[in-house]
Amino acid sequence: MRLLVQSGPVPGGVCAVSPVRHGADATGLPTLGSVTAAAVTSPDAAAPAVVTVALPDSPDLLRLLPRDGALSWVRRGEGLVGWGEADRLEVSGPGALAEAAAWWADRSAALPVDDAVGVPGSGPVVFASVAFDPAAGTSVFVVPEVVVGRRGGTAWLTTAGDVDPRDVLAGDPTALPPAPTRLRYADGAMDPASWCGAVAAAVRRIGDGDLAKVVLARDLLVTADVPLDPRRLLDRLAARFPDCWTFAVDGLLGATPELLLRRTGRRLSARVLAGTAPRGAGADDERLAAALLASEKDRAEHVLAVDSLVRALDPYCTALSVPEGPALLTLPNVRHLATDVTGTQRRSGPGGRAGLLELVDAVHPTAAVGGTPPDVATAVIAELEGVDRGRYAGPVGWLDARGDGEFGLALRCAQLGEDDPCTARLFAGCGIVAGSDPAAELAETQSKFAAFQAALED
Numbered sequence: 001m002r003l004l005v006q007s008g009p010v011p012g013g014v015c016a017v018s019p020v021r022h023g024a025d026a027t028g029l030p031t032l033g034s035v036t037a038a039a040v041t042s043p044d045a046a047a048p049a050v051v052t053v054a055l056p057d058s059p060d061l062l063r064l065l066p067r068d069g070a071l072s073w074v075r076r077g078e079g080l081v082g083w084g085e086a087d088r089l090e091v092s093g094p095g096a097l098a099e100a101a102a103w104w105a106d107r108s109a110a111l112p113v114d115d116a117v118g119v120p121g122s123g124p125v126v127f128a129s130v131a132f133d134p135a136a137g138t139s140v141f142v143v144p145e146v147v148v149g150r151r152g153g154t155a156w157l158t159t160a161g162d163v164d165p166r167d168v169l170a171g172d173p174t175a176l177p178p179a180p181t182r183l184r185y186a187d188g189a190m191d192p193a194s195w196c197g198a199v200a201a202a203v204r205r206i207g208d209g210d211l212a213k214v215v216l217a218r219d220l221l222v223t224a225d226v227p228l229d230p231r232r233l234l235d236r237l238a239a240r241f242p243d244c245w246t247f248a249v250d251g252l253l254g255a256t257p258e259l260l261l262r263r264t265g266r267r268l269s270a271r272v273l274a275g276t277a278p279r280g281a282g283a284d285d286e287r288l289a290a291a292l293l294a295s296e297k298d299r300a301e302h303v304l305a306v307d308s309l310v311r312a313l314d315p316y317c318t319a320l321s322v323p324e325g326p327a328l329l330t331l332p333n334v335r336h337l338a339t340d341v342t343g344t345q346r347r348s349g350p351g352g353r354a355g356l357l358e359l360v361d362a363v364h365p366t367a368a369v370g371g372t373p374p375d376v377a378t379a380v381i382a383e384l385e386g387v388d389r390g391r392y393a394g395p396v397g398w399l400d401a402r403g404d405g406e407f408g409l410a411l412r413c414a415q416l417g418e419d420d421p422c423t424a425r426l427f428a429g430c431g432i433v434a435g436s437d438p439a440a441e442l443a444e445t446q447s448k449f450a451a452f453q454a455a456l457e458d
C-alpha cells in the first residue's frame with residue numbers, strides 16, 4: 001500500500017493539498033500524502049531551503065523509514081521520523097551541549113523557511129543523541145533532509161534543501177524485512193558473576209556512606225545471521241511498547257519509557273522513572289505491583305531520581321508541580337515507579353533565556369541513570385561498571401527552530417554495529433541503593449534486555 005501524491009504547486013513553493021489515494025501513482029512512483037515533488041523542490045532559486053506542508057492523511061510514520069539513516073521519535077503512532085542528512089554535528093568535550101546549542105541556533109536562524117503548519121516539530125528540526133558523558137563521549141546531531149510528523153489530527157512533511165520526496169520514499173511501506181533466524185548472545189564488558197560483584201561493591205560503598213545511589217549498567221552483544229534492519233526493530237518495539245518513545249539516531253535504537261524533558265513554549269514536562277519490578281502471571285502480577293508500590297527500597301531509589309531532576313530544573317522555573325507519591329507504569333516486561341513532573345519556565349533572567357539543550361545539560365544525568373551525589377556516582381560508575389556507555393542512558397530526541405522539542409533517556413536500546421551490520425550491543429542498567437540484592441539486580445537487567453531481545457526475535 002502506498003500513499004499517492006496528487007497536487008499542483010502554488011506560489012511560495014507550497015503545494016495545494018488533495019485527497020490521498022492509496023497505491024502507486026500513474027508513473028508507478030511511491031508517493032506520500034498529496035505533496036508533489038515539484039511543490040517541495042521548486043526550481044526557483046529563491047525557493048525556501050526548508051519547506052513544511054500539511055499532509056491530508058496520517059501516515060504510519062515508522063513504515064516510511066528507509067533502511068539507512070533512520071531517525072525516529074514516535075509514541076502511539078505520533079511524533080517525528082526523518083532520514084537523509086542535510087547537516088550533521090558530532091561534538092564532544094566540556095561544553096559539548098553549549099556548542100551544539102550555538103550550532104543549532106546559527107544553522108536554524110540562517111535557513112530560509114516556509115512553514116505552512118507552524119506546530120512543534122514543523123519547520124527545521126534536528127534529531128539528537130547525546131553521550132551519557134558529553135565531555136568524554138561523542139554526541140550526534142542530524143538535520144534530516146526529510147521529516148514526516150504527526151500529532152493529533154495534523155500530519156506534515158518537511159524537506160530541507162534540494163530533495164525530491166519521491167526519491168527518498170522509494171521503499172515499499174507494506175513490507176518489513178524478515179527477522180533473523182539465528183541470534184547468538186555473548187557477555188559484554190562483564191560476565192554476570194563479575195557484574196554481581198560490582199553491584200555488591202557498590203552496596204558496600206553506599207553502606208560506608210560514600211553515596212546514596214548509583215546506577216550500574218551491563219551490555220550484551222548479539223550477532224545475527226543477517227544484517228539487522230532498523231525498520232523491523234523499530235516496528236516491533238513500537239508494537240510491543242506503545243507507551244514508550246521509539247527512537248533511532250545514528251544507529252542507536254530503542255523504546256524508552258523515560259521522558260527526560262519536553263519543552264513546548266514555556267511549558268516543561270518530564271516522566272521520571274526509578275524503582276522496578278518484574279511482571280508475573282495472574283494474581284502474582286498484582287502482588288508484584290502492590291509490593292513495588294509499597295517497597296521502601298524502591299521508593300527511596302525513586303525519590304532520589306525525582307529530587308535530582310527537580311533540584312536541577314528549579315532555577316529555570318517559576319512553578320514546578322510534583323505529585324506527592326509515584327504512580328505505577330506498567331510495561332509488558334517490567335513495572336516502574338513513575339512521577340510526571342511539570343513546570344513553567346521563567347520569562348526573564350538567565351533561566352528564562354535557556355534553550356532546551358541548556359535545560360537538558362542542566363538536568364542530565366539525573367539519578368535515574370547516574371546517582372546521588374552525581375559526581376561521586378559518576379566516579380563509582382567509572383570505577384566499577386566497566387561498560388563504555390557511549391550514548392546509552394544519554395538524552396535522545398529532537399529540537400525545532402522555535403526551541404520546542406522532546407528528549408528521553410536512551411534506555412532499553414541497542415547500538416547497531418558500525419563495522420558489522422549483523423551485530424548490536426544491548427544495554428540495561430539498575431539503580432543500586434542500600435539494600436540492593438545483586439542477584440535481583442541481575443534479574444532486573446535481564447528483564448530490561450528482554451525489551452530489545454523481543455524485537456530482535458519477533
Ligand SMILES: C=C(O[C@H]1C=CC=C(C(=O)O)[C@@H]1O)C(=O)O
Pocket residue numbers: 215217258273274275276336367368369393411412427428429430431432448
Ligand atoms: C538505567 C535504566 O533504567 C532506569 C530507569 C528506570 C528504572 C530504573 C531502575 O529501577 O533501576 C533505572 O533507574 C535502564 O533501563 O537501563
